Amino acid sequence: MLLSELFGHERGAFTGAVARKPGLLALAERGTVFLEEAGDLPLDAQVMLLRFRQSGEIRPVGATDEARRRAADRRDSSGS
Numbered sequence: 717m718l719l720s721e722l723f724g725h726e727r728g729a730f731t732g733a734v735a736r737k738p739g740l741l742a743l744a745e746r747g748t749v750f751l752e753e754a755g756d757l758p759l760d761a762q763v764m765l766l767r768f769r770q771s772g773e774i775r776p777v778g779a780t781d782e783a784r785r786r787a788a789d790r791r792d793s794s795g796s
Contacts, residue, residue: 718761720777723768729778742774 720729724739740749751757754765767773 718757719764722761723764723774724776726776726778729776733778736776739774739776741768 720733720737720739722739722741724737724742725733727733727736751765754762757765764775767775
């Protein structure tokens with residue numbers, strides 16, 4: 717449920733997922749999402765958050781490779 721809230725889900729990803737739903741990270745766009753005590757999250761959630769932080773990739777629950785989307789990233793792409 718946590719991953720679905722953060723990353724969203726595709727239709728049919730789990731029982732009750734009757735439509736595609738964007739997650740909080742996608743809805744925040746170029747805004748801020750504050751996660752207190754992220755180290756206490758389950759390891760799979762930490763891995764997905766690290767991937768998001770490093771590459772801006774959001775992969776909704778139940779997504780196939782074609783359904784991956786790029787997220788907006790506030791960091792300067794030049795690395796400075």
